[in-house]
Amino acid sequence: MHKTILLITLLSPLLAWAQGEKVTLSGYMKDASNGEDLIGATALVSNLDGVGTTTNIYGFYSLTLPAGEHQVAFQYLGYQVKLINLDLKEDLQLDVELVPNSQVLEEVVVTAEKADQNVTETRGSVTKINVREIEAVPVLFGERDVLKVVQLNPGIKSAGEGSSGFYVRGGGLDQNLILLDEAPVYNPSHLLGFFSVFNSDALKDVTVYKGGMAAEYGGRTSSVMDIRMRDGNSKEFSGQGGIGLISSRLTLEGPIVKDKGSFMVSGRRTYADLFLGLSSDESTSNTNLYFYDLNLKANYRLGESDRLFLSGYFGRDNFGFGDDFGFDWGNATATLRWNHLFSNKLFSNTSLIYSNYDYEFGFGQGDDAIGLESVIEDWNFKQDFTYFPNDRNTVKFGANLILHTLEPGNLNAGANSGFTAEDAEEKYSHEAAIYVQNEQQLNERLSLNYGLRYSFFDYRGEGTAYEFDDLGNLLSETRYESGESIQTYGGLEPRLSATYLLNSSSSMKLGYNRNYQYLHLLSNATSSTPTDVWVPSSNNVEPQIADQVSLGYFRNFKDNMYETSVEVYYKDMQNVIDYRNGANLFFNEEIEGDLVYGDGRAYGAEFYLKKTQGRLTGWVSYTLSRTLRQFDEINNGEEFPARQDRIHDFAIVAMYDLSPKVKVSANFVFNTGDAVTFPSGRYTVDGVVAPYYTERNGYRMPNYHRLDLGVTWLRKKTEKWESSWNFSLYNAYGRENAFSIDFQPSEDDPTVTEAVQLSLFKWVPSATYNFKF
């Protein structure tokens, strides 16, 4: 008896301690059909209120719970929920594979409860693109394009017909950081903007942060478009592709070692020039016009705690006339990453990233030839940690260093060309940042994501620094040696997002962010051309700074069948760049003297309604907004609307399952016109008629609207082979939308001046045969 009492007494503290002990459940969540990591999937503890976590970019989750019995629901939108009962006595590594809904053969599909993610997740101002969803959205030339689909969402506006560029919440074209597996893509446009460089067959996840971006992102002031490539099927060989009127594509993927490593190769090429070659017009038949994209990805698990990834992208556009003229450009990116689990709570990723964008054009041949090449090249070393201390906090911290090299113009001139071959000076700079952030669940209703980023920029030699007077005349030049610092900048970038759950189906979200941008794009035309010039911040050019605050209300209806949101934002921009009259952006060493600096502000309200279930799905998006600029040297110093000040921007996308084999889709877009500068008077000088301007951007282009229709017809679906036809009609009612407006003397009566509008596209049909094996 005494011994028993003694034993119990001795053991009771142990028992008490065991009761309060915490264990960590961690692992990877993957797609059961192909082994792809699931990004942002959730692990929710059903028996503990509000306890759960989401997987990171690599599909890793970590949950620290009290020891004992739990039921954990592993879920992800589009997949079957997996409920697992666990009796946790010690740390457990549990990898979970979820079955996609499309693979489920039974009638009853248990949909993931985390369909309310748009309400509960701690970040507003986010647009997530489900890559599979975009397959049905009809786009130009039948090419599925994530950049085009992103522009159908509120707050994100297309830069116009013929451009892949976009504006986010009133920001400029260069204010969007486009990352492909962490590598920045400097020019995401093919063919002068008709297509983007992203082959959606190779992509897994696309997320656009319009505001409130976490401290781990930086470098541009308006948005981050984080694009992740698929890893490749780690279970079996598979492929998919399509053959279309203008282009074709093929993706092959498979395991390197089953369930341990996989690869993916994805390619696409257009062949518009094959049709041109048939033309009887010699100038047309001698034209070559093509582009290609190649995406490569490989990953391998080196044991329990380590994983290696290699991603690459290579693309090129080629445009030329016979031997007389050639113009080509392209991006190349490569990312080498090493994931390491220091413990089941500390996840680390180390990346080495390379990115290169160059364009080249040439005239003539041999001794008469003139060629000009421009290059921008980045080397980026990045270290990120994710620490899961407990079930309420996820801490991220890290640092990165980018070495930028800009070669604004290398001139190759033949001996007889009369041009002196002299390369424009290269510009070197270092951009660095460190950050720390925490995502914290304060209580059942309130969650926060707060962080601080410090960014630093060093513009350095070897190079020449120019000094100009107020009118842009050159005052002096100073030479700097290699490695010498010419100018440094730095700044703190606080970030905050907060979500307050009003009830299980609605929430309010608040966001604040400050962003610095050190590289700037000087663009000379209405649509971004490949010859746009990137310049670094310097002794003349200051970094752009943006402060944005946003507030939103998110509400889901009918058991998450309808998602709705309203978000308002205000953005303040400093040090935005514009040009003096007659600025020469082309091969100009003293280009900084042609730049003027000012401020901008943008504000607006975004409305969004999405239907996620049923035979009819789709969304409606409406943005009401203004974006204004102010420069002392322009418009007499008075505020004027930026070109992209499209006050009303509306899009509706609808997809309807006509039958199990046929899906029809339509999208309709409407926006009021860009701000444009037209003359108010005219005069004659030097024998030519010159326009007299009284203000900048005082007029509007006509309204733009367009309807696109598409049909997807599933021909065959077996376990081994799936094929479908996709037909689409761009601009179904053939509206001639104004691309530009010119004023010309009338053809009938040259003394009368008239306004003539140029449109690019009328009806553009296309057909594509898609297959999957």
Add this chain to the structure above:
Amino acid sequence: MKLQPINLLLLLSVVLVCACEKVIDVDLNESDPQLVIEARLQQGQHDFEVLISQTVNYFSNEAPAFRNDAQVRLLDNTGTSIDIPLVNDGLYRANVEAVSGQTYTLEVTLDDTRYLASAEVPVPVELRELESEFREAFGPLDEGYQVFLRFTDDPQRKNYYRQIHAIDGIYELAGEDLQVTDDNLFDGSENARLPIFQRAFDPGVTLTVILQHIDEGSFEYLNSLSDIIGEDGGPNSGSAAPGNPTGNWDGEILGYFGAFTADTLQIELPE
């Protein structure tokens, strides 16, 4: 050099898409008339002309309005002034000798306001040779002869040039013929080769080409002017910074006062 890579977008649109044009109604504001004073001083003994006019509303059919009520004087750097009298509608003219390297000031008094602008007369540059080369058609250019100017560029200073040409005696003055360039791409070259941009000439024509060495003020003005002038006499809808050209008048008026030297050559293109 303003090498606008031949508005590639329009090139492409010709090739792939509809490139449809149609006349539309655009409502443009009216504007108060604004003064335009332009003058060019040529090195050596030449007639010096000053043209004074005003702007009219863009769509208006009115003839340009001239000002015949101005007092115009040309001053050299010693303070000597020459009166420039009115000879025609808005046109003031006098025969003047202008010396290279000297700075002249033009003074116009109008509506009780005095406007001043200055220009330094450049040194002469010899147009040594004209070359022609037959090119196949590409893009918007028909097949024909491309013509090049050969001259020596002084490496000691920043130089600016303008080229003007006439086909069989008739001067070409369309928007894209306003061609001015700085010496960026051929600085210091003893045998600089400057093409006549965006023009293909028919075989057998006689081309008269003038190479002007112009001052910086002229370049600033004409360069910003050529940026806003599109083809067919209208404004350039693709300009990045549409605004009134940077003139060198000290007041808020349009136009400029420039100085130049000129050399001319002729070439007869083969049949």
